Amino acid sequence: MQTNVSEPAVKADLTFNGGASTQPSTEPDTWFWKRLKLRGQIAGYRIFCYLMNHMLLFKLFFAVLRRMRPLALIGNTLWVTKADDIREVMSRFDDFLLGESIEPGMPWGQFMMTIDWREQHALERAMLQSVVNPAADVRTLHAIAADECRKQADLASGRIDVIAGIAEPVAVRIAADYFGVPPLGGSAHRMADAMADLSGLVLLQPPVNSQPWASSREYIAGVTKAILARIAERKAAIAQGDASLPDDLLTRLVRKLGDSKLPPWFGEDWVRRYLSGLMSTGGATIVRAAAHAIDQLLEHPEGLQQAKVVAAQLDQAPGDPKLTAQLRQLIYEALRQRPMLPMMVRTCPRDTVVAAGTKRARVVPGGSHVILAALGAMLDPETVESPSEFRAGRPDDVYLLFGYGLRECFGRYVAESALIEIIRCVVQLPGLARAPGSAGSIKYVGVAPRSLTVTFTAPGARSAA
Ligand code: HEM
Known part of the structure; x- marks a missing residue:
């Protein structure tokens, strides 16, 4: 499927009914039948959320598939559990599409993730990339995240919920100060709720008309209004020659709006859609990854100890590239056991072969769904030595x-900038341990982690570099 970009730009429909089918249905149209169907879908959604969050059953399932049939066609779905095959599928952009599967989850309109037309995807991705200043932005992001971590950790004494108390405030600050999207109604808590809900749409869409679906629509509408208001504000300020505007992504994009040399698909609506996309892909993903990384460091004391040592060295040599890379690798190693995204999806538009020329080669019929089990591949003993061990320095x-x-x-x-600062802050809490009881485990709403409490010995917290 190619995305038709010559269609009029999607308008900001603030009711966001995307995902609700408009096709005539042959199913019975009774209230009872609809309730029954919705209940079934909600039960399925809850089970899938559980599997996505706790991962043990997926680990076992992927291990069996990897051994018995690394490319397994079950019904209409191809399960891919080897790293080489996953990379092959992901690098065949035109043969394995993403947009079709995730478009219903992105009701604010076309975004780079929903574009399956290679050339247009490249153009739109490059447009967004053109407002990123890689080195300077990474420094800014580290500074924003470190500052928020220090503020939040300094408020704590002996006990802190690292999700509500650290990771969410960092994500909300990045949205405000780097993306340029202010907290909804000025409330950081409301914004964290919105991000958690939006993440569901990208990671695992709740059933249409369920309560989480309805509330995600409400939040998207709120975020869209906030983005539109901010765009209008910035346009007016730029027109008046205001030189004091913050240097965030939204402002950089709005500054481009007047450029007549830019392609016709770029305009105010594009800026709205891409900022909504960044909010949805970039808010709760950071929170979910931070939660999983902290959980796994607590689970692997040897990894936690190594992270503490590197974090303390980074305090002495802030920004040191070698130490930063070491801490990043330890975070990756923690996430290998419990990744933010255990699998990715694709659809296959026409018959093709995967792993051609190998013993496991497989014909994939057109119309199949494809599940890329990254979690399974990262635990493959054929490519990862002693995969269940926590090891620093893996390639x-x-x-x-x-x-x-x-x-x-x-x-x-x-x-990465956010995760490095969050982990640097958390691992240095003296005497860090899980809080007793269920508070010490991650609690999710849908696929969004909403709490994980840790204890530490000293009142207050470390002073960040
Ligand atoms: C630790 C946090 C994150 C993880 C683990 C993560 C992981 C991923 C993965 C696995 C993909 C590929 C999806 C696929 O091929 O199906 C992806 C794509 C993407 N991510 Fe992230 N992500 C994270 C944070 C972010 C953030 C903070 C942003 C925005 C600032 C973001 C924006 C995107 C976008 C726009 C794409 C689509 C790229 C494209 O289609 O060209 N992600 N992410």
């Missing part, structure tokens, strides 16, 4: 955390 190609190829995570630099 980078062991990790499939941020995708691969033309769709590799756009916001990786944002996520």
Whole structure:
């Protein structure tokens, strides 16, 4: 499927009914039948959320598939559990599409993730990339995240919910100060709720007409209004020659709006859609990854100890590239066991072959769904030595955390900057341990982690560098 970009730009429909089918249905149209169907869908959604969050059953299932049939066609779905095959599928942009599966989850309109037309995807991705200043932005992001971590940790004494108390405030600050999208109604808590809800749409869409679906629509409408208001505000300020505007992504994009040399698909609506997309892909993903990384460091004391040592060295040499890379690798190693995204999806528009020329080669019929089990591949003993052990210094190609190829995570630099500062802050809380009881485990709403409480011995917290 190619996305038709010559269609009039999607308007900001603030009711966001996307995903609700408009096709005539042959099913019975009774209230009872609809309720029954919705209940079934909600039960299925809850089970899938559980599997996506706790991952043990997926680990077992993927291990069996990897051994018995690494490319397994079950019904209409191809399950891919080997790293080489996952990379092959991800690098065949035109043969394995993403947009079709996730478009219904993105009711605010076309975004780079929903574009399956290679050339247009490249153009739109490059447009967004053109407002990123890689080195300077990474420094800014580290500074924003470190500042928020220090503020939040300094408020704590002996006990802190690292999600509501640290990771969410960092994500909300990045949205406000780097993306340029202010908290809804000025409330950081409301914004964290909105981000958690939006993440569901990208990671696992709730059933149409369920309560989480309805509330995600409400939040998208709120976020869209906030983005539109901010765009109007910035346009007016730029027209008046205001030189004091903050240097965030939204402002940089609005500054481009008047440029007549830019292509016709770029305009105010594009800026709205891409800011909505960044909010949805870039808010709760950071929170979910931070939660999983902290959980796994607590689970692996040897990893936690190594992270503490590197974090303390980074305090002495802030920004040191070697130490930063070491801490990043420890975070990757933690996420290998419990990634933010255990699998990715594609659809296959026409018959093709995967792993051609190998013993496991498989014909994939057109119309199949494809599940890329990154979690399974990162635990493959054939490519990862002693995969259940926590080991520092594994090579980078062991990790499939941020995708691969033309769709590799756009916001990786944002996520890594935030994660490094969050982990640097948390691991240095003296005497860090899980809080007793259920508070010490991650609690999710849908697929969004909403709490994980830790204890530490000293009142207050470390002073960040
Ligand atoms: C630790 C946090 C994050 C993880 C683990 C992560 C992971 C991923 C993965 C695996 C993909 C590829 C999806 C696929 O091929 O199906 C992806 C794509 C993407 N990510 Fe992230 N992500 C994170 C944070 C972010 C952030 C903070 C942003 C925005 C600032 C972002 C924006 C995107 C976008 C726009 C794409 C689509 C790229 C394209 O289609 O060209 N992500 N991410």
